[in-house]
Amino acid sequence: MEQQEKIKPDNKTIKTWKHHLQDEIDASFLYSAFANLEPDPDRKDILLELAEVENRHVARWEEMLTSYDVKIKKGQPTFKAKFWAWYARKFGSTFPLARMLNEEANEVKDYLTLYRNSTLVDAKETALDLAKESAMHTESLKELTGTSDEPWHKIESGGMLGNIVYGFNDGLTANFGLLAGIVAATSETPHILVGGIVGTVADSLSMGASGYLAAKSEQEVYEHEIEMEREEIRLMPEIEEDELTLIYASRGVPKEHARLLAQEVMSDPDRALQEKIQAELKIGETHTTPFKEGWITGLATAIGAFIPVAPFLFTTVETAIWISFSVAMISHFAVGAARSLFTGRGLIRSGIDMFVVGLGVAGVGFLVGKLLERYVLIYFLGN
Numbered sequence: 001m002e003q004q005e006k007i008k009p010d011n012k013t014i015k016t017w018k019h020h021l022q023d024e025i026d027a028s029f030l031y032s033a034f035a036n037l038e039p040d041p042d043r044k045d046i047l048l049e050l051a052e053v054e055n056r057h058v059a060r061w062e063e064m065l066t067s068y069d070v071k072i073k074k075g076q077p078t079f080k081a082k083f084w085a086w087y088a089r090k091f092g093s094t095f096p097l098a099r100m101l102n103e104e105a106n107e108v109k110d111y112l113t114l115y116r117n118s119t120l121v122d123a124k125e126t127a128l129d130l131a132k133e134s135a136m137h138t139e140s141l142k143e144l145t146g147t148s149d150e151p152w153h154k155i156e157s158g159g160m161l162g163n164i165v166y167g168f169n170d171g172l173t174a175n176f177g178l179l180a181g182i183v184a185a186t187s188e189t190p191h192i193l194v195g196g197i198v199g200t201v202a203d204s205l206s207m208g209a210s211g212y213l214a215a216k217s218e219q220e221v222y223e224h225e226i227e228m229e230r231e232e233i234r235l236m237p238e239i240e241e242d243e244l245t246l247i248y249a250s251r252g253v254p255k256e257h258a259r260l261l262a263q264e265v266m267s268d269p270d271r272a273l274q275e276k277i278q279a280e281l282k283i284g285e286t287h288t289t290p291f292k293e294g295w296i297t298g299l300a301t302a303i304g305a306f307i308p309v310a311p312f313l314f315t316t317v318e319t320a321i322w323i324s325f326s327v328a329m330i331s332h333f334a335v336g337a338a339r340s341l342f343t344g345r346g347l348i349r350s351g352i353d354m355f356v357v358g359l360g361v362a363g364v365g366f367l368v369g370k371l372l373e374r375y376v377l378i379y380f381l382g383n
Contacts, residue, residue: 007119007120008068009068009120009123013118013120013123014065014068014070016114017061017064017065017070017123018065018070018072020061020107020110020111020114020130021058021061021062021065021072021075022075022078023103023107024054024057024058024061025058025075025076025077025081026077026078026080026081027050027051027054027057027100027103027104028051028054028055028057028058029077029081029082029085030077030081030084030085030088030096030100031047031048031050031051031054031100032047032048032051033085033088033089034047034085034088034093034096034097035047035048035051037088037089037092037093038093053133057130057133058075060126060129060130061126062075064122064123064126067122084096084099104134104135107130107131107134108131108134108135109228111127111128111130111131111134112127112128112131112228112231112232112235114127115127115128115131115235116231128235131235131236132235132236132239135232135236135239136239163211163293163296163297163300164296164297164300165300165335165338166297167207167211167296167297167298167299167300167301167304168300168301168303168304168335169304169335169336169354170203170207170301170304171200171203171204171207171300171301171302171303171304171305171306172304172305172307172308172328172331172332172335172358173304173332173357173358173361174199174203174305174361175196175199175200175203175304175305175306175308175309176307176308176324176328176332176358176361176362176365177361177362177364177365178195178196178199178365179192179195179196179199179308179309179324179365180361180362180363180365180366180369181365181366181368181369181372182195182196182369183317183321183366183369184365184366184367184368184369184370184373185369185370185372185373186373187317188317189312189317189320192312192317193309193312193313196306196308196309196312197309199305199309200302200305200306200309201302203301203302203305204298204299204301204302204305205298206301207297207298207300207301208294208295208297208298208299208301209294209298210297211293211294211296211297211298212290212291212293212294212297213290213294214293215289215290215293215294216290219290226273226277229273229276229277230269230273233266233269233272233273233276234269237266240266240272240276241262241263241266242262243276244258244261244262244265244266244272244275244276245258245259245261245262246258248261248262304331304335307324307327307328307331308324308325308327308328309324310324310327311323311324311327312324325362328358328362329355329358329359332354332355332357332358332359333351333352333354333355334351335354336350336351336352336353336354336355336357337350337351337354
């Protein structure tokens with residue numbers, strides 16, 4: 001233990017500790033401010049209790065820093081904290097409380113990260129204790145704000161159908177605009193085909209790579225969240241048991257039975273992890289891979305991009321231009337209508353919006369092509 005105390009934390013670690021100290025000072029100030037504005041005595045008591053716990057957190061960090069001979073100034077709330085206190089006085093504390101829920105959620109993450117990465121025993125103990133108390137704070141804040149899930153887990157997911165629609169849309173819109181610019185600059189079929197086909201290949205590869213990287217990033221987020229949940233079950237089993245009890249109770253299980261069921265599940269960490277993954281993180285069985293999402297997105301982009309190019313393979317330039325324009329605009333309306341499945345907007349309105357976007361992109365592409373054709377020609381003739 002004597003040897004441990006002699007280890008001096010580096011400047012980055014001290015900066016991190018001071019950051020956490022300031023966060024706790026701000027939280028204590030805000031909970032006290034919200035409590036003074038709260039007319040409901042029960043809610044007021046909850047907020048005052050949260051403020052008191054935050055004061056203990058402040059003292060814990062001050063003690064930690066001074067034990068390593070780090071000089072600290074008298075703690076004062078930041079301008080941001082004072083702004084949210086003013087906001088609560090003027091407009092109510094509903095929105096600031098929701099922000100505090102996110103702040104506490106971030107603290108749980110940060111403290112668990114500090115616990116895993118720190119080499120100092122007292123820092124690890126402090127981080128774990130404060131992670132547990134911050135997690136308990138989220139329970140109180142969820143009661144005050146009417147939310148349910150653990151807010152430090154943020155999971156978003158997409159679907160294969162969405163990738164197809166958006167990939168098709170990107171290819172169609174981008175290559176239609178490119179082709180309009182080429183047609184404005186030249187009437188030679190080989191030039192139009194070369195530009196259109198190169199645009200098709202480039203756009204499909206770009207979107208395919210983006211789809212792959214997006215799916216891979218999402219997969220990594222899922223893996224990180226699952227690993228974090230595993231750590232929470234190991235480090236904070238009592239809080240996780242309370243979470244499971246609430247989940248089961250929300251499904252209609254009587255409270256006493258919900259508690260017993262939660263205790264039974266928590267006795268097996270692997271089973272508890274699977275239960276939390278499904279019930280809380282909402283991560284189901286994966287039916288695709290980043291590679292599959294990448295090539296499907298790329299293929300959908302290629303099909304959309306090739307639509308305005310195809311007529312130039314079979315007919316004269318003049319006829320192909322009108323066929324390409326007509327088919328592309330119909331496709332824009334159709335893909336806009338399909339996007340309404342994901343945006344919740346009306347089918348006709350969404351289709352018209354996409355039609356207008358396609359028309360605008362084609363118009364801009366045509367104008368740019370005309371300008372380039374004129375001024376590039378002037379430049380070369382002048383030289």
